[in-house]
Amino acid sequence: xxxxxxxxxxxxxxxxxxxxxxxxxxxxxxxxxxxxxxxxxxxxxxxxxxxxxxxxxxxxxxxxxxxxxxxxxxxxxxxxxxxxxxxxxxxxxxxxxxxxxxxxxxxxxxxxxxxxxxxxxxxxxxxxxxxxxxxxxxxxxxxxxxxxxxxxxxxxxxxxxxxxxxxxxxxxxxxxxxxxxxxxxxxxxxxxxxxxxxxxxxxxxxxxxxxxxxxxxxxxxxxxxxxxxxxxxxxxxxxxxxxxxxxxxxxxxxxxxxxxxxxxxxxxxx
Amino acid sequence: xxxxxxxxxxxxxxxxxxxxxxxxxxxxxxxxxxxxxxxxxxxxxxxxxxxxxxxxxxxxxxxxxxxxxxxxxxxxxxxxxxxxxxxxxxxxxxxxxxxxxxxxxxxxxxxxxxxxxxxxxxxxxxxxxxxxxxxxxxxxxxxxxxxxxxxxxxxxxxxxxxxxxxxxxxxxxxxxxxxxxxxxxxxxxxxxxxxxxxxxxxxxxxxxxxxxxxxxxxxxxxxxxxxxxxxxxxxxxxxxxxxxxxxxxxxxxxxxxxxxxxxxxxxxxxxxxxxxxxxxxxxxxxxxxxxxxxxxxxxxxxxxxxxxxxxxxxxxxxxxxxxxxxxxxxxxxxxxxxxxxxxxxxxxxxxxxxxxxxxxxxxxxxxxxxxxxxxxxxxxxxxxxxxxxxxxxxxxxxxxxxxxxxxxxxxxxxxxxxxxxxxxxxxxxxxxxxxxxxxxxxxxxxxxxxxxxxxxxxxxxxxxxxxxxxxxxxxxxxxxxxxxxxxxx
Numbered sequence: 001x002x003x004x005x006x007x008x009x010x011x012x013x014x015x016x017x018x019x020x021x022x023x024x025x026x027x028x029x030x031x032x033x034x035x036x037x038x039x040x041x042x043x044x045x046x047x048x049x050x051x052x053x054x055x056x057x058x059x060x061x062x063x064x065x066x067x068x069x070x071x072x073x074x075x076x077x078x079x080x081x082x083x084x085x086x087x088x089x090x091x092x093x094x095x096x097x098x099x100x101x102x103x104x105x106x107x108x109x110x111x112x113x114x115x116x117x118x119x120x121x122x123x124x125x126x127x128x129x130x131x132x133x134x135x136x137x138x139x140x141x142x143x144x145x146x147x148x149x150x151x152x153x154x155x156x157x158x159x160x161x162x163x164x165x166x167x168x169x170x171x172x173x174x175x176x177x178x179x180x181x182x183x184x185x186x187x188x189x190x191x192x193x194x195x196x197x198x199x200x201x202x203x204x205x206x207x208x209x210x211x212x213x214x215x216x217x218x219x220x221x222x223x224x225x226x227x228x229x230x231x232x233x234x235x236x237x238x239x240x241x242x243x244x245x246x247x248x249x250x251x252x253x254x255x256x257x258x259x260x261x262x263x264x265x266x267x268x269x270x
Numbered sequence: 271x272x273x274x275x276x277x278x279x280x281x282x283x284x285x286x287x288x289x290x291x292x293x294x295x296x297x298x299x300x301x302x303x304x305x306x307x308x309x310x311x312x313x314x315x316x317x318x319x320x321x322x323x324x325x326x327x328x329x330x331x332x333x334x335x336x337x338x339x340x341x342x343x344x345x346x347x348x349x350x351x352x353x354x355x356x357x358x359x360x361x362x363x364x365x366x367x368x369x370x371x372x373x374x375x376x377x378x379x380x381x382x383x384x385x386x387x388x389x390x391x392x393x394x395x396x397x398x399x400x401x402x403x404x405x406x407x408x409x410x411x412x413x414x415x416x417x418x419x420x421x422x423x424x425x426x427x428x429x430x431x432x433x434x435x436x437x438x439x440x441x442x443x444x445x446x447x448x449x450x451x452x453x454x455x456x457x458x459x460x461x462x463x464x465x466x467x468x469x470x471x472x473x474x475x476x477x478x479x480x481x482x483x484x485x486x487x488x489x490x491x492x493x494x495x496x497x498x499x500x501x502x503x504x505x506x507x508x509x510x511x512x513x514x515x516x517x518x519x520x521x522x523x524x525x526x527x528x529x530x531x532x533x534x535x536x537x538x539x540x541x542x543x544x545x546x547x548x549x550x551x552x553x554x555x556x557x558x559x560x561x562x563x564x565x566x567x568x569x570x571x572x573x574x575x576x577x578x579x580x581x582x583x584x585x586x587x588x589x590x591x592x593x594x595x596x597x598x599x600x601x602x603x604x605x606x607x608x609x610x611x612x613x614x615x616x617x618x619x620x621x622x623x624x625x626x627x628x629x630x631x632x633x634x635x636x637x638x639x640x641x642x643x644x645x646x647x648x649x650x651x652x653x654x655x656x657x658x659x660x661x662x663x664x665x666x667x668x669x670x671x672x673x674x675x676x677x678x679x680x681x682x683x684x685x686x687x688x689x690x691x692x693x694x695x696x697x698x699x700x701x702x703x704x705x706x707x708x709x710x711x712x713x714x715x716x717x718x719x720x721x722x723x724x725x726x727x728x729x730x731x732x733x734x735x736x737x738x739x740x741x742x743x744x745x746x747x748x749x750x751x752x753x754x755x756x757x758x759x
Contacts, residue, residue: 090282097285097300105298146284154287154298155609199609 019077022103024048024096026086026143027113029056031212032162035230036110037079038064043234044074048099048106049081051113057081086113086139087131096146108237109147110160111140116214119174129176136180141187148191151200159195160203160237161188165245167206168254171270192242204243205233208250288344292333293604293614294675294707295742297340299325303349307457310345311429314455314738317343318427323740326451328368328398331391333617334707335742336402336450345455347397353377354458361463362420367397367456374461375591376536383463384590386418391597397456402704403448403658406594407499407517410492410652414663416447417656418462424454427738431457445729448658450703452744453733468522469533470587471497475580481512481631485667488516488652496520497593501577502648503570504635504671511635514650515577519593539591541599550600557606561674566646612677616707618645618687619670621653621700627667630697634669634690641686643679645671659722662702670705681757684708688755695754703743710746710753 023040027033029051040047041064049057061079069076080102084095100106115135117128144159151157166174167181185204192202209215209223229246236244245251260268284303289296302313317324325339327346337344347368354364361383363374372392374385387399387406394404400422405414412418421435424446432454434443446453478484484500492498497519506513527533545553560569597603607615622630638644649670656663673683687708694701695716701709715723727748730737746756753759 093282093284097283100285101298101300149284150286150298153289156611 019046020044020071020074021107022046022048022100022105023108023110024050024099024103024106024147025110025112026050026139027111027162028081029053029060031112031214032207032210032226032229032233033110033112034060035226036112036233038067039070039227039230039234040108041077041079042067042070043077044069044071045077045108046103047077047079048103049079050084050086050095050099051081052083052085054081054083057083086143087134089138089142092139092142093146096143096150100150105154106147106150106157108158108160109143110162110233110237111143112162113139113143114162114164114214116174116177118217119177121172132176133180133183136177137183137187140184144188144191148195148200152195152198155198156200158201158203158237158240159188159191160205160233162205162207162233163188165206165208165250165254165257169257169260169265201240203237203241205236205246206243206250206254207246208253210246283343288327288338289330290334290336290338290614290707291331291604292616292675292707293607293609294333294616295335295338297338297742299339299342299344301327301344301346303346305349307423307425307431310350310425310455310457313345314425314427314429317345318736318738324738325741326397326401326455326739328395328401329370329393331389331394331398332402332704333615334703334705335746336703336706337398338742339740340742341740347395347455350457351395356381358382361465363461363463365396365459365461367459368395370395371399374463375539378463379466379469379534379539379590380536382465382467382534384466386412386462386464387415388594389597390595392591392595393598396459396461400447400456400459401449401451403656403661403663404704405651405653405663407497407519407651409663410488410498410654411496412464413654414448414656414658414661416444416658416661419447419459420462421460422446422456423458424733425457426454426733427736432733435460441725441729442733444657445659445726448660448662448703449726450660450741450744452730452739452741454739466521466534466590467524468527468530469535469538470527470589471519471521471593472585473517473519473588473593474585475577475583476516476518477514477574477577477581478516479513480506480510481628481635484512484514484516484650485628487518491518492652494520498652500650501573502635502650502669503574504638504645504648505567505570506574507636507639511632513574514648515573515580517593519588522587533589539589541591541595545600551602553600554603554605557600557603558608561606561608561646563642563644566644570646607674608676612675612680614675615646615672616675616683616687617670617672617705618690618708619668619702619705620690620694621662621664621666621668621702622694623664623666623698626697630693630699631667631669633693637689637693638671638686641689643673643683643686645673647672659726660703660718662700664700666699668702684755684758688758691754703747706743708755710756710758711749711751712754714747716754 023045025036028037028049037049064079163184164181166178167185188204209220210229211223212226232246283300288299304310322342324343327337350366351368352366356363358381389404399415403414403416424432495518500516502514653663700717
């Protein structure tokens with residue numbers, strides 16, 4: 001076959017230097033997404049970064065280009081950026097396709113886009129609530145479906161979705177944020193079960209308290225840095241974890257929270 | 271750092287790995303899935319504007335790269351799958367391009383009709399079947415798929431639609447059938463189906479001791495039989511070379527099946543849900559274990575023994591689907607050849623004129639055995655000529671040989687096939703594009719008459735002046751390189 005490769009992982013436009021793989025991070029302009037881009041590129045991955053803000057993406061790509069490799073033996077991978085608002089779900093297939101093609105194929109996608117606006121105790125604001133679903137759930141479905149089609153067709157790939165411990169129970173604080181993450185958990189689990197049949201792995205990350213711009217307005221005791229969270233996320237993806245709490249001790253918290261009966265849970269102020 | 275801009279005017283496409291059925295070739299492509307003729311036109315316009323090549327694809331059942339386009343875009347017709355009409359008084363079906371053979375027989379059989387020509391699997395689309403001009407186990411009797419096409423609409427890259435049949439646009443009719451999707455996109459096909467009086471066929475298995483005996487059986491019975499197919503144990507040598515099992519089938523006459531109304535129902539045609547007690551969806555895992563020369567030698571030998579038993583049984587009845595769609599009994603059986611990149615199979619199907627077929631096939635089998643590349647499966651058929659420009663069909667015989675491909679054996683296998691191709695071409699033989707993975711331009715030049723090739727190219731320049739439609743297969747066989755086998759110097 002002159003041009004068509006027997007190997008799904010080699011594309012014509014792939015960089016000619018040795019790379020660890022090709023990764024796409026959606027929601028790359030801040031927080032964990034931004035850290036994931038830095039660490040993946042530093043470890044020698046070609047990285048695609050998608051977010052709404054072109055300025056932030058350009059700054060990130062420029063910063064990565066100036067940085068030193070994090071992993072011995074690999075150069076810093078090139079960062080390709082694309083602006084796209086994940087709430088415009090009708091654009092996801094096209095944007096995903098263009099990005100995956102410009103990377104020369106894709107081995108890993110991480111959906112890290114998410115919003116958590118402050119919601120008052122007595123606030124029932126429908127536009128605000130639907131906006132949360134648009135980004136956290138509908139945007140995730142649009143992008144993860146695109147990745148699922150590619151990965152299933154090539155019978156390889158890893159898909160990581162960043163959910164939250166907030167999906168464990170319906171708490172008083174932010175009903176729709178929690179619902180969006182519970183929905184995301186359910187969706188990712190179903191994708192995992194479907195795609196495992198064809199050798200594709202889906203990993204659900206459930207961060208606890210992580211210091212990011214999204215949580216800057218909250219007072220989080222014992223939070224870890226976004227960079228530490230990103231490190232743990234990549235480790236989970238590499239070890240093909242199904243669900244991973246970041247940091248791990250939130251798994252214990254979630255287990256306790258999930259075990260509280262509703263008749264008690266509704267009286268608690270958590 | 272580079273920037274990729276997303277514009278929102280394009281039709282939705284999906285970026286996927288598009289793979290050949292035999293998993294021996296594939297490419298990442300932007301896949302467009304139109305639902306209407308208008309959407310096909312839009313896809314053509316967009317592809318033209320993008321300056322990239324567009325390959326047409328149905329369900330991707332060709333073994334090689336016939337539906338692969340490593341230069342960007344793939345137009346997948348599977349969403350255009352409406353049965354537009356089926357006339358129960360004539361058996362004439364009007365079908366959208368992406369209707370599968372499965373959809374067609376499930377519609378036609380309860381009304382007393384079976385598709386005239388079907389492949390060994392029911393999953394190809396009718397447009398793919400026409401573009402590759404497929405054949406079945408009755409090629410010697412009823413011709414190729416094109417012979418059962420009455421008419422079609424072809425959408426050209428310009429957006430113009432041409433209706434073609436045996437009276438109107440006859441050149442395009444005879445060139446687009448078997449035209450590899452290079453002249454335009456089928457949007458509607460009108461097929462003639464065959465009246466049947468039962469949901470069953472009468473089948474007999476006959477064990478034959480070598481190739482001469484197999485050919486003698488075919489020649490003796492081809493005036494009577496409706497279907498004839500031979501399975502060949504390619505491991506057998508010496509006097510037994512070409513031994514195997516012939517399956518001979520005929521339609522039942524009116525009144526012979528007292529339960530015709532029931533047997534023609536779709537439910538009666540169901541393939542078995544399990545094989546020897548194993549759920550059929552998992553059977554490929556068992557085949558995986560024996561997918562090596564010793565396992566396959568054993569399996570072929572066992573089948574030869576089983577054939578002797580079947581031969582003693584005489585005539586028995588089998589459903590149309592059960593008889594025709596043997597390849598569908600074990601879903602995903604190709605995974606027995608491996609699922610990792612670079613693993614798969616090729617099918618090398620050789621067509622030889624009647625007078626030289628016997629000796630040449632023995633030469634081919636002997637060479638395979640000496641070179642240590644013995645086909646795991648060999649299937650033997652009888653053919654007759656047809657009027658289509660790029661046809662593989664001839665008055666003669668074909669043997670389809672399945673070879674295992676791995677990243678390590680690939681080059682060696684290609685070299686062996688290169689030697690086989692020389693033998694075939696010297697004997698005046700041909701190849702078939704739905705199966706082929708190997709032919710280089712030089713083999714194409716030697717196997718297909720120059721007048722036909724030139725006429726086909728001239729027609730392509732007329733219907734596709736911008737050269738929009740291309741596939742890897744097209745570039746492989748029409749690019750002017752001097753190789754007989756792709757990638758072999």
